[in-house]
Amino acid sequence: xxxxxxxxxxxxxxxxxxxxxxxxxxxxxxxxxxxxxxxxxxxxxxxxxxxxxxxxxxxxxxxxxxxxxxxxxxxxxxxxxxxxxxxxxxxxxxxxxxxxxxxxxxxxxxxxxxxxxxxxxxxxxxxxxxxxxxxxxxxxxxxxxxxxxxxxxxxxxxxxxxxxxxxxxxxxxxxxxxxxxxxxxxxxxxxxxxxxxxxxxxxxxxxxxxxxxxxxxxxxxxxxxxxxxxxxxxxxxxxxxxxxxxxxxxxxxxxxxxxxxxxxxxxxxxxxxxxxxxxxxxxxxxxxxxxxxxxxxxxxxxxxxxxxxxxxxxxxxxxxxxxxxxxxxxxxxxxxxxxxxxxxxxxxxxxxxxxxxxxxxxxxxxxxxxxxxxxxxxxxxxxxxxxxxxxxxxxxxxxxxxxxxxxxxxxxxxxxxxxxxxxxxxxxxxxxxxxxxxxxxxxxxxxxxxxxxxxxxxxxxxxxxxxxxxxx
Amino acid sequence: xxxxxxxxxxxxxxxxxxxxxxxxxxxxxxxxxxxxxxxxxxxxxxxxxxxxxxxxxxxxxxxxxxxxxxxxxxxxxxxxxxxxxxxxxxxxxxxxxxxxxxxxxxxxx
Numbered sequence: 001x002x003x004x005x006x007x008x009x010x011x012x013x014x015x016x017x018x019x020x021x022x023x024x025x026x027x028x029x030x031x032x033x034x035x036x037x038x039x040x041x042x043x044x045x046x047x048x049x050x051x052x053x054x055x056x057x058x059x060x061x062x063x064x065x066x067x068x069x070x071x072x073x074x075x076x077x078x079x080x081x082x083x084x085x086x087x088x089x090x091x092x093x094x095x096x097x098x099x100x101x102x103x104x105x106x107x108x109x110x111x112x113x114x115x116x117x118x119x120x121x122x123x124x125x126x127x128x129x130x131x132x133x134x135x136x137x138x139x140x141x142x143x144x145x146x147x148x149x150x151x152x153x154x155x156x157x158x159x160x161x162x163x164x165x166x167x168x169x170x171x172x173x174x175x176x177x178x179x180x181x182x183x184x185x186x187x188x189x190x191x192x193x194x195x196x197x198x199x200x201x202x203x204x205x206x207x208x209x210x211x212x213x214x215x216x217x218x219x220x221x222x223x224x225x226x227x228x229x230x231x232x233x234x235x236x237x238x239x240x241x242x243x244x245x246x247x248x249x250x251x252x253x254x255x256x257x258x259x260x261x262x263x264x265x266x267x268x269x270x271x272x273x274x275x276x277x278x279x280x281x282x283x284x285x286x287x288x289x290x291x292x293x294x295x296x297x298x299x300x301x302x303x304x305x306x307x308x309x310x311x312x313x314x315x316x317x318x319x320x321x322x323x324x325x326x327x328x329x330x331x332x333x334x335x336x337x338x339x340x341x342x343x344x345x346x347x348x349x350x351x352x353x354x355x356x357x358x359x360x361x362x363x364x365x366x367x368x369x370x371x372x373x374x375x376x377x378x379x380x381x382x383x384x385x386x387x388x389x390x391x392x393x394x395x396x397x398x399x400x401x402x403x404x405x406x407x408x409x410x411x412x413x414x415x416x417x418x419x420x421x422x423x424x425x426x427x428x429x430x431x432x433x434x435x436x437x438x439x440x441x442x443x444x445x446x447x448x449x450x451x452x453x454x455x456x457x458x459x460x461x462x463x464x465x466x467x468x469x470x471x472x
Numbered sequence: 473x474x475x476x477x478x479x480x481x482x483x484x485x486x487x488x489x490x491x492x493x494x495x496x497x498x499x500x501x502x503x504x505x506x507x508x509x510x511x512x513x514x515x516x517x518x519x520x521x522x523x524x525x526x527x528x529x530x531x532x533x534x535x536x537x538x539x540x541x542x543x544x545x546x547x548x549x550x551x552x553x554x555x556x557x558x559x560x561x562x563x564x565x566x567x568x569x570x571x572x573x574x575x576x577x578x579x580x581x
Contacts, residue, residue, distance in 0.1 A: 310510045328490055341496050345503035348484050353511045360514065395499065399509055402502035 006031045007167030008469050011077050011224040014170055018065055018076040025058035025065070025076030029120055032078055036122070036168050039472055042149060043166055044141035045159040047083045048091055049123040054078065057120045064118065073227050073251075075118025079171040082157045083124040083140075084131055085111050085215065086204035094206045095127040095156070097139045097334045098327055108204025109239065110173055110215045110232040117231045122169055125159030131180055131208050132156070132320055132343070135336045136392060144390070145188060146470040147436055151387040154187035154410070156180040160218050161188035165437075166472055171228050172218045177208045178312055179383075179414025181216050182426040186382035186439025189428040189465065191225050191456060192218040194414075196446045197421040198243040200229075201236030207323060209316035210241075212418040220466050222427060222456035226250035229449060245447050253450035258458035259294030261451070263287065263442075264375035267301045269413055274384040274404070282438045283381045286429035286459065290379075293462050295455065300371040300378065304364040308416035309408035311364060314357040316418070317346035338393070345407075365420040372422075372445045377455050382426040382439035383410055417443050425452040428465045437465070476505040 006028055009017070017023040033051060040046050050057075061076035070076075083093050086104035093099045107115065115121060126143045129135040134155070143158035145151040146166040153162045157174030161184035164172055174181040176194035185192025193216045205215045217228035230251060235244040265287060270280065291297050321328070321343050327335060328343055335343070371378060396402045417424040423446070426439035440459070444451040460466050481501045485492045492500055 307514065310514060313507055314511055325490075332491070332493075337496070341499045341503065344485065344490060344492055344496060344500045345507065347488065347490055348481065348500075348504050349507055349511070353508070357511065357514065360517070396502040399502050399506035402499075403506035403510060407503055407506055 007035055008220070009170065010221050011074060011170040011219060011227055012221070014077050015073045015075070015227075019070055021065070025061040025078075025120060026055060028076070029054050029058040029078050029122065032122060032168060039166055039168065042144065043146060043162055044126050044138070044143045045163040045166060045168055046080070046123045047093060047095075047126050047140040047159070050090065050121055053090075054120055054122050061118050061120060070118060072117035072231060074114065074171070074231060076120065077118075077171065078120045078122045078169055079114050079173070079228070080122045080125050080160075080163055080169045081108075081111055081173040082127050082160050082175055084127060084175050084206040085173055086206075087111055087121065087124060090121075090124060092124065092206070093140065095129045095131065095135070095138065095140065098130070098331060099206075100139070104204070106204065108215070109201035109236045111204065113232045114173070114228070119171070119231075125157070125163055125172060127158055127160075128155035129336045129339045130324065131175060131177060131206070132339045134338045134393070136338050137336055139336070142390065145387050146472060147189065148387070148434070150389055151436065152187065152390050154184035154383070154387060157184050157192070157218070161185050161190050161192065164188065164190040164218055164220050165470060167469060170219065171224055173215060173228070173232070174218055175205050175208070176214045176216055176418065177212045177316065178418050179411040181214075181218060182382050182414050182424060182439065182441060183410055185218055185426040186428075187387035187437065189431075189437030189468070190218055190220050191222050191425065191427050191466075192216065193225050193229060193425040193449060193452065194417065194423065195229065195233065195449055196243075196423045198241055199423065199447060199449065200232050201239040201242045203236055203238035209319040211319070212312075212316050214418075222425075222453050222460055223251060223254050225425070226254040226453045226457070229453075233449075243447065248450050250450055250453055254453045254457035256454050257294065257461070258290055258455055261295040261377065261455055261458075262375040263290055263295050263297050263455065264300035264371055264378050265297060266305065266371075266378055266380040267299050268303065268305050269380040272384060272412070274412060275381060276385045278432050279381050279383070279385060279438050282430035282432075283379070283440055286440045287379060289462055290455065290459055293458050295458075298375065300375060302364075302367045302371055304360065304367050305416050307360060308364060308419050309412055311357050311361045311419050312411070312415040313346075313407055314349060314354045315361065317342070318349045318351075318354060321346035342407075361419055364416065368416070368420045368422055368443070369445075372443075376444070376451050378443040380441050380443075381413055382441040383413055385410075386432045386434070386436035386438055413441065422446060423449045423452055425449075425456055427456040427459055429459070429463075430465060431468070476501055476508065
């Protein structure tokens with residue numbers, strides 16, 4: 001099979017090829033390594049490529065497949081992970097000079113589970129430094145959007161999305177504390193899922209703000225994301241906060257179609273002054289398509305969602321700052337200017353103000369739960385805009401500019417569901433006139449990731465956005 | 473909240489053992505000022521009525537509790553937005569308390 005053919009096959013399709021012995025894992029991995037070698041210098045998607053280790057792993061997978069013993073539908077399928085997830089014997093930088101020499105002695109649980117399922121680790125993916133805001137001069141290269149390399153990938157799971165969009169890998173893992181899986185998924189035109197907090201073990205995910213942190217899968221299709229989530233979800237003795245709720249059959253849910261599903265469009269996000277009208281139009285068109293696929297669409301109101309950034313900034317960011325306080329004291333010069341300034345500011349937020357915010361967090365959770373009593377899934381744009389140009393941000397000249405441009409930033413539409421811990425997914429729903437992807441965000445009741453996957457898969461069955469690929 | 477000045481921020485940082493370089497000071501001052509303004513503005517909300525008593529036990533493993541009412545100020549703001557008309561032209565259901573509503577957001581009164 002030609003390399004370009006392999007590059008954009010889904011994980012489901014690659015798994016079928018492998019089980020029918022129409023391609024070997026070694027062939028697939030070799031083709032993708034060649035593509036990474038060719039494209040990564042421009043795109044900056046990978047920090048570390050596993051090369052020979054990936055080929056060795058693929059050969060082991062081929063031997064198991066030859067014995068007719070696939071461990072999962074992903075056996076022999078390559079994957080790559082954000083460089084915030086531990087990988088045994090492979091450097092894990094967290095996108096920062098602070099961890100340039102950190103080599104974990106074990107895998108993160110999510111990584112270990114993908115490997116145990118027969119997945120082949122291709123490498124470690126680029127990210128914004130410490131997963132905390134923009135990075136002016138990324139220490140391991142600037143991640144660039146495959147749809148337009150002058151544009152941002154979004155972050156912080158930058159390479160996790162761009163590697164998929166560029167056909168460098170079929171499945172990736174990311175981490176999401178305020179939108180870090182969904183935003184790059186939206187900007188790069190792929191599917192990204194932030195699970196319910198507790199659904200996927202955080203063991204080995206380098207912590208940012210633990211009450212908000214989630215590891216989750218990305219893929220080019222909802223079906224692929226379903227397969228990956230199936231493998232990584234579930235109780236982990238190494239993470240006491242992981243849930244022991246049963247893991248449903250996500251791939252089956254993703255085949256059920258949208259008929260009879262109730263989708264509630266979040267009025268406050270659709271009416272936001274910050275929402276680009278071109279993004280709004282594409283989201284409305286996507287909702288129309290879901291209606292034609294059998295879903296009932298209505299509008300719901302979550303008034304407190306407009307305070308979500310305040311809740312997020314007051315509760316998550318000081319925790320991040322506390323975690324990195326020793327770095328700020330001892331190695332501030334080794335942190336890029338943008339995360340350093342964000343950490344410094346977050347270090348000075350008074351605890352008394354943070355404590356006053358907690359009731360508001362509970363109230364927002366209650367409102368989202370309330371909305372989800374009348375519908376199955378909530379819908380909204382993933383981000384207010386498509387990918388923006390990579391540019392040095394201008395010096396701040398006002399507090400309002402600081403709030404929108406540097407503090408609350410692009411996570412305004414995603415951080416509410418980190419605050420409330422609901423599962424949320426971004427699925428591509430079209431392109432702007434400039435050829436930039438736009439994402440539709442779907443939110444479900446806690447531990448009902450299957451419902452976001454069901455709607456996303458039904459939408460992808462009715463559209464072909466996910467079959468369009470950048471010209472690279 | 474009053475205007476925060478760079479010298480205040482520098483002194484505050486020093487008090488907690490952090491040094492802010494001159495190149496970072498203006499930026500950090502604007503960021504912190506914006507954050508404090510936003511959080512201070514929430515004092516206008518009756519937060520104890522919004523979410524029940526602070527420190528109340530969590531409902532389950534993801535820390536959620538049943539739907540609660542929006543604060544009065546927020547209900548007023550929601551009503552104002554409702555009057556502006558919807559962006560989507562879709563049927564509406566109020567969700568402030570989880571109860572269906574035909575004409576916009578509705579919370580427990």
